Amino acid sequence: xxxxxxxxxxxxxxxxxxxxxxxxxxxxxxxxxxxxxxxxxxxxxxxxxxxxxxxxxxxxxxxxxxxxxxxxxxxxxxxxxxxxxxxxxxxxxxxxxxxxxxxxxxxxxxxxxxxxxxxxxxxxxxxxxxxxxxxxxxxxxxxxxxxxxxxxxxxxxxxxxxxxxxxxxxxxxxxxxxxxxxxxxxxxxxxxxxxxxxxxxxxxxxxxxxxxxxxxxxxxxxxxxxxxxxxxxxxxxxxxxxxxxxxxxxxxxxxxxxxxxxxxxxxxxxxxxxxxxxxxxxxxxxxxxxxxxxxxxxxxxxxxxxxxxxxxxxxxxxxxxxxxxxxxxxxxxxxxxxxxxxxxxxxxxxxxxxxxxxxxxxxxxxxxxxxxxxxxxxxxxxxxxxxxxxxxxxxxxxxxxxxxxxxxxxxxxxxxxxxxxxxxxxxxxxxxxxxxxxxxxxxxxxxxxxxxxxxxxxxxxxxxxxxxxxxxxxxxxxxxxxxxxxxxxxxxxxxxxxxxxxxxxxxx
Numbered sequence: 001x002x003x004x005x006x007x008x009x010x011x012x013x014x015x016x017x018x019x020x021x022x023x024x025x026x027x028x029x030x031x032x033x034x035x036x037x038x039x040x041x042x043x044x045x046x047x048x049x050x051x052x053x054x055x056x057x058x059x060x061x062x063x064x065x066x067x068x069x070x071x072x073x074x075x076x077x078x079x080x081x082x083x084x085x086x087x088x089x090x091x092x093x094x095x096x097x098x099x100x101x102x103x104x105x106x107x108x109x110x111x112x113x114x115x116x117x118x119x120x121x122x123x124x125x126x127x128x129x130x131x132x133x134x135x136x137x138x139x140x141x142x143x144x145x146x147x148x149x150x151x152x153x154x155x156x157x158x159x160x161x162x163x164x165x166x167x168x169x170x171x172x173x174x175x176x177x178x179x180x181x182x183x184x185x186x187x188x189x190x191x192x193x194x195x196x197x198x199x200x201x202x203x204x205x206x207x208x209x210x211x212x213x214x215x216x217x218x219x220x221x222x223x224x225x226x227x228x229x230x231x232x233x234x235x236x237x238x239x240x241x242x243x244x245x246x247x248x249x250x251x252x253x254x255x256x257x258x259x260x261x262x263x264x265x266x267x268x269x270x271x272x273x274x275x276x277x278x279x280x281x282x283x284x285x286x287x288x289x290x291x292x293x294x295x296x297x298x299x300x301x302x303x304x305x306x307x308x309x310x311x312x313x314x315x316x317x318x319x320x321x322x323x324x325x326x327x328x329x330x331x332x333x334x335x336x337x338x339x340x341x342x343x344x345x346x347x348x349x350x351x352x353x354x355x356x357x358x359x360x361x362x363x364x365x366x367x368x369x370x371x372x373x374x375x376x377x378x379x380x381x382x383x384x385x386x387x388x389x390x391x392x393x394x395x396x397x398x399x400x401x402x403x404x405x406x407x408x409x410x411x412x413x414x415x416x417x418x419x420x421x422x423x424x425x426x427x428x429x430x431x432x433x434x435x436x437x438x439x440x441x442x443x444x445x446x447x448x449x450x451x452x453x454x455x456x457x458x459x460x461x462x463x464x465x466x467x468x469x470x471x472x473x474x475x476x477x478x479x480x481x482x483x484x485x486x487x488x489x490x491x492x493x494x495x496x497x498x499x500x501x502x503x504x505x506x507x508x
Contacts, residue, residue: 003036006113007044014063027134030141040067043095074105079125112137129422156196162189170202206248207233210259219294230256232266243362245281253319256305257504264303267293286316309507311380314406319454321406322507326381327492329485337387340429344402344456367428368449372483381407386481399465405451412447457499
């Protein structure tokens with residue numbers, strides 16, 4: 001298998017800046033572990049050789065021998081001709097298209113890039129399942145090769161600043177970017193941060209602060225209007241392939257809901273790979289660039305947190321959901337329920353059994369595999385997970401509704417088993433072998449529902465089958481929830497009331 005790397009990744013990889021190298025070190029470790037041939041294109045080689053510094057040029061030429069050099073250019077595929085001739089405005093844009101063309105011509109198997117423009121081009125020509133960011137590549141290989149994982153990521157935990165080792169190399173880039181970071185950190189000794197560790201070393205760190213309407217924002221341009229805000233004070237996640245960034249995004253939104261803020265904001269530089277990656281994640285969930293803080297180039301991104309719902313782009317208004325759409329009950333077996341939805345564990349289960357060491361557990365965006373004959377489900381619809389009966393126990397009392405999700409995409413008309421696995425693997429609870437079995441089980445092929453995990457009903461407030469029957473939400477018919485079961489808006493409102501759902505999530 002050949003992996004082509006984008007020019008910018010190679011430039012950062014071969015930089016002498018150790019902090020930057022740490023940001024992408026996991027990528028190369030996993031490329032080597034999984035025996036990919038790491039390829040550099042002649043376009044990249046020529047770009048690197050434009051450096052006028054002789055010593056730097058000599059180092060680059062030595063380091064380039066660590067890659068398989070693609071010395072020829074594939075003929076431009078007709079799918080890319082119009083993009084190349086009409087849409088590409090700069091030489092860099094054209095070079096990006098030529099690199100993508102190598103993938104389209106099957107000269108390489110995958111292309112790894114952090115460039116959003118390239119990902120958009122790949123989607124236009126339907127090869128986006130072969131184009132990866134660093135994080136999505138790590139998700140892919142971890143899902144494919146769980147036996148190669150050499151550490152277990154512990155659950156996100158709260159910790160006092162004063163108990164966190166400021167000398168951990170994790171903080172080096174923050175110290176470099178922010179003058180006085182050490183002093184600021186020590187002053188926070190009695191405040192709480194969210195952290196995870198790998199081998200006793202920090203893997204991620206999140207600090208949040210609530211700010212009232214009278215907060216001083218004179219250093220932010222344009223000026224902020226008075227609002228109650230949640231500030232993302234410090235947010236850093238090392239590349240890890242287990243979706244910790246999304247786990248922390250969920251924590252941010254949970255805090256925003258709990259504190260009833262009007263807006264969330266973050267100040268962030270965009271000069272490092274890790275920072276650019278976080279900016280991409282913020283933008284994916286509706287953050288937009290507002291302006292700048294001070295004169296040092298630090299950017300300001302905001303997220304409107306007023307109660308609204310975007311049917312076309314649910315992530316932009318996540319975690320809010322609308323009741324003015326279709327609502328479905330969907331069954332999920334106990335064997336898979338809490339693995340996919342660890343926040344919805346039952347009182348008979350232990351949260352310690354579902355550590356956050358797999359991508360689909362941490363992800364907000366998850367995959368549900370269905371064979372339902374009812375397929376009339378679309379983006380923006382609501383799904384409520386119905387955990388089916390425990391083996392040997394009465395369905396009337398052990399079946400229970402646990403979780404609310406928002407449909408982001410239905411993937412149907414899948415061509416073959418390979419395509420089914422590619423679309424399922426990273427965010428599904430099932431192994432490749434299980435997915436193959438699902439695909440080949442019978443002639444009725446499964447389809448996929450990509451959904452956003454929103455809310456877990458609280459233990460003690462959940463409705464079991466007995467309660468659903470008594471309230472007329474279920475009729476008791478055989479196989480009533482074998483596939484998707486649509487319920488009415490009135491029934492959904494009844495569920496929300498009976499389960500005491502926090503109304504802050506709901507758009508009426």
